[in-house]
Amino acid sequence: xxxxxxxxxxxxxxxxxxxxxxxxxxxxxxxxxxxxxxxxxxxxxxxxxxxxxxxxxxxxxxxxxxxxxxxxxxxxxxxxxxxxxxxxxxxxxxxxxxxxxxxxxxxxxxxxxxxxxxxxxxxxxxxxxxxxxxxxxxxxxxxxxxxxxxxxxxxxxxxxxxxxxxxxxxxxxxxxxxxxxxxxxxxxxxxxxxxxxxxxxxxxxxxxxxxxxxxxxxxxxxxxxxxxxxxxxxxxxxxxxxxxxxxx
Amino acid sequence: xxxxxxxxxxxxxxxxxxxxxxxxxxxxxxxxxxxxxxxxxxxxxxxxxxxxxxxxxxxxxxxxxxxxxxxxxxxxxxxxxxxxxxxxxxxxxxxxxxxxxxxxxxxxxxxxxxxxxxxxxxxxxxxxxxxxxxxxxxxxxxxxxxxxxxxxxxxxxxxxxxxxxxxxxxxxxxxxxxxxxxxxxxxxxxxxxxxxxxxxxxxxxxxxxxxxxxxxxxxxxxxxxxxxxxxxxxxxxxxxxxxxxxxxxxxxxxxxxxxxxxxxxxxxxxxxxxxxxxxxxxxxxxxxxxxxxxxxxxxxxxxxxxxxxxxxxxxxxxxxxxxxxxxxxxxxxxxxxxxxxxxxxxxxxxxxxxxxxxxxxxxxxxxxxxxxxxxxxxxxxxxxxxxxxxxxxxxxxxxxxxxxxxxxxxxxxxxxxxxxxxxxxxxxxxxxxxxxxxxxxxxxxxxxxxxxxxxxxxxxxxxxxxxxxxxxxxxxxxxx
Numbered sequence: 001x002x003x004x005x006x007x008x009x010x011x012x013x014x015x016x017x018x019x020x021x022x023x024x025x026x027x028x029x030x031x032x033x034x035x036x037x038x039x040x041x042x043x044x045x046x047x048x049x050x051x052x053x054x055x056x057x058x059x060x061x062x063x064x065x066x067x068x069x070x071x072x073x074x075x076x077x078x079x080x081x082x083x084x085x086x087x088x089x090x091x092x093x094x095x096x097x098x099x100x101x102x103x104x105x106x107x108x109x110x111x112x113x114x115x116x117x118x119x120x121x122x123x124x125x126x127x128x129x130x131x132x133x134x135x136x137x138x139x140x141x142x143x144x145x146x147x148x149x150x151x152x153x154x155x156x157x158x159x160x161x162x163x164x165x166x167x168x169x170x171x172x173x174x175x176x177x178x179x180x181x182x183x184x185x186x187x188x189x190x191x192x193x194x195x196x197x198x199x200x201x202x203x204x205x206x207x208x209x210x211x212x213x214x215x216x217x218x219x220x221x222x223x224x225x226x227x228x229x230x231x232x233x234x235x236x237x238x239x240x241x242x243x244x245x246x247x248x
Numbered sequence: 249x250x251x252x253x254x255x256x257x258x259x260x261x262x263x264x265x266x267x268x269x270x271x272x273x274x275x276x277x278x279x280x281x282x283x284x285x286x287x288x289x290x291x292x293x294x295x296x297x298x299x300x301x302x303x304x305x306x307x308x309x310x311x312x313x314x315x316x317x318x319x320x321x322x323x324x325x326x327x328x329x330x331x332x333x334x335x336x337x338x339x340x341x342x343x344x345x346x347x348x349x350x351x352x353x354x355x356x357x358x359x360x361x362x363x364x365x366x367x368x369x370x371x372x373x374x375x376x377x378x379x380x381x382x383x384x385x386x387x388x389x390x391x392x393x394x395x396x397x398x399x400x401x402x403x404x405x406x407x408x409x410x411x412x413x414x415x416x417x418x419x420x421x422x423x424x425x426x427x428x429x430x431x432x433x434x435x436x437x438x439x440x441x442x443x444x445x446x447x448x449x450x451x452x453x454x455x456x457x458x459x460x461x462x463x464x465x466x467x468x469x470x471x472x473x474x475x476x477x478x479x480x481x482x483x484x485x486x487x488x489x490x491x492x493x494x495x496x497x498x499x500x501x502x503x504x505x506x507x508x509x510x511x512x513x514x515x516x517x518x519x520x521x522x523x524x525x526x527x528x529x530x531x532x533x534x535x536x537x538x539x540x541x542x543x544x545x546x547x548x549x550x551x552x553x554x555x556x557x558x559x560x561x562x563x564x565x566x567x568x569x570x571x572x573x574x575x576x577x578x579x580x581x582x583x584x585x586x587x588x589x590x591x592x593x594x595x596x597x598x599x600x601x602x603x604x605x606x607x608x609x610x611x612x613x614x615x616x617x618x619x620x621x622x623x624x625x626x627x628x629x630x631x632x633x634x635x636x637x638x639x640x641x642x643x644x645x646x647x648x649x650x651x652x653x654x655x656x657x658x659x660x661x662x663x664x665x666x667x668x669x670x671x672x673x674x675x676x677x678x679x680x681x682x683x684x685x686x687x688x689x690x691x692x693x694x695x696x697x698x699x700x701x702x703x704x705x706x707x708x709x710x711x712x713x714x715x716x717x718x719x720x721x722x723x724x725x726x727x728x
Contacts, residue, residue, distance in 0.1 A: 019595040024394040055596065063394055069596045077594035078587040088583030095586035096579075098593045099571050107567035118401070119389030122366045131567070139575055157582055158575040200595035204392045206325060208362070209353045215392050219595065228592045229562035229570070235588060236573035243581055 008032060009045040013053065016065035017075065019201035019219060023064055036060045059222045066222050082196050083183055089160060090183060096157050097189050099232060100132045101197070102224055105216050112225040115218060122206075122213040125190045129166060132186075136161045161186065265376035272373040273383060277409040280369055280387060281306040284358040292354050296347060299340045305355045308335045310410050313388065313402035314453055322389075322399030329353050360388040360400065430496065433503040438518040445525040455489075456536050483540055490537045497530045639682045647682045650675065655700070655720060663687050663718040664708035677712060684713040691718060 012032040015021050023030040035042050037060065046065075050057050054073035059066040069075035079091045086094065104123045106112045111121075136158040164186045183189055194214055197203045202220035205212045281303055288297040312331050316323040332352025337343055343351070360366055368384035375381045387406040392398050402410075432441035504523050511519055564570060574582065582589075639647075650673070654666060666687065670680050691702050700722040708717040 017596055017598055019598075022394060022396060025396070067596050069591065071588055071591050075596040076587075076591040077597040079590050081594075081597050082590065088580050090583070091586040092579040092581075092583030095582055095589040096571075096574055098590060099566065099574055102593060103566035103571045106562075108565045109562040112562045118391060118403070119366065119368075119386050120391045122362075122390065124365075127365060132571075135567075135572060135575060139572075154578045155580070156576055157579045160579045161575070196594070202595060204396070204398055206390070206398045208325075209350065209357070213362075213366075215390065215398060217392055223593075223595075224566070225562045229564055229566055231592050232566070232570045232589065233564035235585070235592070236570050236577075239577055239581060239585060240573055243577060 005042060006045060006049075008035065009042060010049050012036060012046050012065055013050050013055070013067065016050070016055075016057075016067040019064075020199070021064065021201075023062060029064065030062075033060060033062060033064065036065070056227075058226055059219075061218065061222075063218045066219050068223060068227055077200075083192055086183070090189075092157060093160060093164070093189055094183075094193065096161070097128075097132070097193050101128055101190065101193050102220075102228065102232075104128045104131050106221070106224060106229075109229060112221065112229060115221050115225065120215045122215050124211050124213045125187050125194065126211060128190050129186055132161060263376075267376065269373065269375060273385075274408060276369075276371050276373065276383060277385060277387065277405045279371065280359055280361070281409075284355065291358060292351065296351055296354075300336055300351065301339060302355065304339070305332065305335055305351075306359055307410065308332075309355055309359060310387070310402050310406045313400060314407065314410070317401055317456075320399075321393050322401040324397060324399060325356070328356055328400060332356060356388070356400070359406075360390055361386070366390050430500050430503060433500055433507065433522065436507065436515075438507075438515050438522065442518055442522050442525070445522050449525050449529050453532065456532050483543060487537065487540045490533050490540065493533050494530065494537070497526055497533065500526050501530070639678070639685075643679060643682055644686075647675070647679050647686060650679075651683060651686060655722060659722045661720050662705070662708070663715075663720075664710055666720075667710055667713065681712060684715075687718055687720075688715065690720070691716075 011028065012035075015026070015029045015032065021029060023033050036046055037043075043060075046060075047057050050067060053075065054070045055067045055075060056070065057065065058068050067075075069077075079086060079094055082094055083090075101123070104127060105121065139156070139158040140162060164184075166186045167188075183192055194203060194205070197220065198205055198214070201217060202223075203214045203216055205214050284291065284306060285302040288300075288302055289295075309328070309332060312328065313323055316327070329349050329352045332355055333345065333348035336351040336355075337345075337348040340348075357363070361369055368386045370382060370384045372380040373383050385405045386403045387409070389401045389403055390398060391401075432438075432444060501523065504519055504526065508516070508519050508523075637644075650670065651666070654669065655661065663684070667680055667684060670683055675683065691704075700720060703719050703721075704716045705719050706717045708714060
């Protein structure tokens with residue numbers, strides 16, 4: 001491998017760190033993707049360079065390279081990248097809603113089977129919120145017979161979701177003034193997540209008569225199918241085990 | 249005594265029952281259109297669709313999407329709504345522009361199943377021997393394309409619907425019509441042949457769309473198609489069909505040219521129009537032929553992608569398993585582990601501080617705390633109230649009246665002369681400043697409240713106001 005090839009391999013990794021870049025609009029990117037697909041040596045080099053930056057190459061297709069950082073490394077996105085200075089409750093809600101968004105797009109493993117579909121399923125903020133609230137109400141009914149009060153440190157996520165206003169009542173009173181949702185509202189948190197996903201090139205919004213709707217992009221689907229769906233499940237089982245065993 | 253025999257008709261067996269699968273499927277494609285027409289007063293405010301044939305509007309939308317697909321990958325929402333508002337307005341000329349757009353948008357939403365997250369329409373169709381068989385279909389697809397646009401396309405089901413709900417293969421229909429067209433041209437029946445040529449042009453659009461959709465689907469989803477078994481034969485058949493069409497079109501054009509040589513004045517324009525239509529089909533088929541040729545190479549390029557070993561596929565349901573488990577967790581525990589989940593569900597973080605401009609912007613942003621200690625971010629910005637007017641409305645009105653009167657009485661006056669006169673007439677400083685602004689504003693023809701000509705002649709300085717010395721000249725009516 002000469003230095004020029006190494007340079008090109010590093011360029012492809014760099015392109016992957018700007019997730020909104022598209023090969024369709026960038027000739028160099030398009031050539032690099034083609035080289036990746038055609039040349040085994042180049043492919044290996046891209047993987048080595050990405051690995052050195054603690055990144056995994058999840059997918060390379062004509063729509064671009066999908067890189068995913070190893071947990072807790074330099075390029076790993078954290079809650080503070082979505083919204084700074086949140087308390088633990090809000091951080092928990094924000095993480096939960098990221099899963100709720102993904103689950104509204106793709107509720108089942110089967111719905112993630114085909115990555116490239118001619119027509120996509122869309123979601124709206126209200127659809128995500130309604131799905132989430134329906135799940136929480138089911139849990140509420142299941143625990144209705146349990147009269148004991150839950151200490152604050154053990155308050156389950158579903159209780160917090162149900163308590164959280166959809167739109168802040170104090171702000172709702174400001175009739176006649178358009179305003180955007182705040183993070184202390186359920187709709188506000190959903191919007192924060194969707195806006196960030198759009199900035200990351202994971203979803204695309206489309207305006208509509210009543211409220212905008214969002215469509216998943218290939219990167220998002222690939223990441224969910226090939227990594228997140230399984231690892232989120234592992235995370236959930238680990239957390240459940242730890243909570244039950246009282247592990248910090 | 250007659251024999252006591254009760255004759256009851258034999259129950260039909262599954263074999264006796266008619267096979268209506270294709271008919272039912274084609275019928276189902278029309279259901280969203282029928283539903284829209286029936287629910288015309290519930291999907292929209294009552295009266296909006298009065299006088300509007302919603303079946304026509306829906307079919308016009310499908311035709312528009314099909315036509316658009318021949319020149320692009322699909323149509324954008326705004327273009328569709330622009331077009332549909334014209335369709336609606338043509339049926340109800342009195343409708344306002346906004347209502348026509350709303351009507352168009354509602355038709356688009358109904359056909360793309362917007363209320364159900366753009367999912368496929370679903371129905372159960374009876375199949376003898378099997379029972380109810382679930383069937384899913386879409387009429388309009390909405391999806392982001394590689395260049396970042398969100399595009400709408402008509403599906404093959406919508407094309408079948410356009411073929412008058414008859415499951416005619418577009419290729420067969422096209423071939424039959426072209427043969428008929430050639431016959432009509434050769435026998436000199438130009439008027440009839442013109443109608444048929446227009447239908448042939450529409451068929452060529454349908455076929456082009458039909459094949460392009462197939463290629464597009466296979467290209468976007470290489471793992472979902474069986475290359476040698478499904479795609480290669482389809483491409484071969486399409487190529488052979490297109491070559492046949494091109495040869496047929498050449499024959500029709502030959503017949504047109506042969507007739508043109510001895511055509512009379514009445515026939516000549518018909519032949520010209522006919523030639524134009526056939527040439528349009530010809531260019532569509534040439535473009536399609538080119539696409540079919542390159543499709544093969546493009547599939548091969550994706551070959552490596554198709555057979556690339558996948559890391560793993562999703563084995564768990566995000567809603568039924570993951571989200572349900574998370575909801576039962578203590579929120580504080582979830583908050584402590586939130587970064588781990590976020591990393592799994594996000595793209596790599598791009599450090600914005602690497603960019604100097606972004607760094608500068610970051611540094612000059614004041615940090616504010618929200619009511620609950622959280623940062624106030626973009627989502628919490630409220631509308632900026634416009635600054636109050638510099639001069640109260642009463643002052644403005646009074647000064648405007650004063651100036652109008654003064655201008656009416658003086659055929660030529662300068663800005664400084666006006667201001668001196670205003671002081672003499674008792675206008676206070678604020679009012680004189682207001683007058684100065686109004687006169688400066690009058691330099692622009694669109695803002696000239698006084699009429700007449702304004703030009704500059706040097707500068708003036710009166711202490712409280714200074715600038716270009718405007719000369720106002722009232723227009724003089726020279727008519728006697």
